[in-house]
Amino acid sequence: MNKRELSQQLPDLASVSFQDLTAFAEGLGLPPYRARQIRRWIDARGATSFEEMTDLPKALREGLGARARIFTPPVLREDAAPDGTRKFLVQLEDGLTIESVLIPDKDRLTLCLSTQVGCPVNCSFCLTGRMGLVRNLASAEIVGQVRSVRARTPRRISNIVLMGMGEPLLNFENAADALRRLTDPRGFGFSSRRITLSTAGIVPGIERLGREGPPVNLAVSLNATTDGIRDRMIPINRKWPIGRLLAALRAYPLPPRRRITIEYVLLGGENDTDEDARRLAALLKGLRCKVNLIPFNPFPGSSHRIPDRKRVERFQRILTESRYSAFIRESRGKEIRAACGQLWAEEKKSGAS
Numbered sequence: 001m002n003k004r005e006l007s008q009q010l011p012d013l014a015s016v017s018f019q020d021l022t023a024f025a026e027g028l029g030l031p032p033y034r035a036r037q038i039r040r041w042i043d044a045r046g047a048t049s050f051e052e053m054t055d056l057p058k059a060l061r062e063g064l065g066a067r068a069r070i071f072t073p074p075v076l077r078e079d080a081a082p083d084g085t086r087k088f089l090v091q092l093e094d095g096l097t098i099e100s101v102l103i104p105d106k107d108r109l110t111l112c113l114s115t116q117v118g119c120p121v122n123c124s125f126c127l128t129g130r131m132g133l134v135r136n137l138a139s140a141e142i143v144g145q146v147r148s149v150r151a152r153t154p155r156r157i158s159n160i161v162l163m164g165m166g167e168p169l170l171n172f173e174n175a176a177d178a179l180r181r182l183t184d185p186r187g188f189g190f191s192s193r194r195i196t197l198s199t200a201g202i203v204p205g206i207e208r209l210g211r212e213g214p215p216v217n218l219a220v221s222l223n224a225t226t227d228g229i230r231d232r233m234i235p236i237n238r239k240w241p242i243g244r245l246l247a248a249l250r251a252y253p254l255p256p257r258r259r260i261t262i263e264y265v266l267l268g269g270e271n272d273t274d275e276d277a278r279r280l281a282a283l284l285k286g287l288r289c290k291v292n293l294i295p296f297n298p299f300p301g302s303s304h305r306i307p308d309r310k311r312v313e314r315f316q317r318i319l320t321e322s323r324y325s326a327f328i329r330e331s332r333g334k335e336i337r338a339a340c341g342q343l344w345a346e347e348k349k350s351g352a353s
């Protein structure tokens with residue numbers, strides 16, 4: 001066994017739960033506050049080695065280095081677009097790769113995380129959907145993306161969205177555990193108000209998230225106003241049709257002053273008519289929500305069309321006239337294939353994972 005393989009046998013303290021980290025520290029005869037210090041160094045301060053943990057005695061740092069390790073998923077490739085969006089191909093310990101995307105705005109820096117390798121949902125407008133599910137990410141692999149990307153940006157990441165590869169509510173335990181770790185004040189310390197989980201509409205998962213929390217923001221990819229069209233766009237609609245989904249959203253225990261984000265990908269000539277906009281306004285009646293209109297971002301082999309700009313603006317106007325907050329969200333970083341899954345697919349073609 002070589003040195004690298006030997007070191008992989010050691011426990012990875014970035015991956016273990018706080019409970020297991022405390023037990024590990026206790027096993028070394030250390031008081032519980034040492035576990036808190038180590039977790040803070042890894043999650044809050046971005047340490048990638050024990051030597052960096054300068055408030056631990058030197059002998060302890062050396063002892064930890066001999067008995068444990070800190071795995072930080074490497075970034076295999078990074079692409080930047082003129083609009084500032086940066087896309088990262090992150091490698092997991094088993095060699096598989098996922099994507100994370102950093103999206104800067106004036107007052108915020110949002111990191112979009114993957115929750116699965118591939119995705120089983122197979123939305124017609126998404127390249128990741130074509131790959132099928134390879135495997136779920138462990139919670140440490142979900143938060144590991146924050147650690148990997150954070151080291152590559154001087155700006156503080158202010159917001160997190162679970163909107164990359166995968167459907168988070170089909171990997172509920174790991175996604176919820178990752179959210180708890182991201183909001184843990186002993187570690188990453190993100191406010192739950194600054195984290196959004198985006199789902200294609202897994203009704204039992206929405207209900208469970210409502211019951212068990214944590215109370216992060218919820219975004220739902222609705223994308224159609226009739227079951228016929230939505231069945232074609234998001235096949236899980238056959239199981240949880242629009243009526244069922246909206247009933248679950250109406251019952252969702254939204255914290256005060258928060259709104260559900262309704263995402264609506266506009267496909268030219270398919271779901272972008274005036275009637276669609278009016279039906280959408282009627283469907284959302286009484287729901288505390290805002291609407292994000294996302295003009296389709298094409299990828300090689302996709303059969304959908306980019307919607308006409310005037311259509312997009314007209315769609316928005318109908319919604320605002322019905323007193324909804326409706327925003328047009330441009331697909332960020334088109335130049336770097338920011339549509340979900342494109343970088344991954346390219347690397348896959350060239351044999352990187």
Ligand code: SF4
Pocket residue numbers: 119120121122123126127128129130164165166167199200340
């Ligand atoms: S849009 Fe999201 S849920 Fe749909 S296939 Fe892509 S990754 Fe999966």
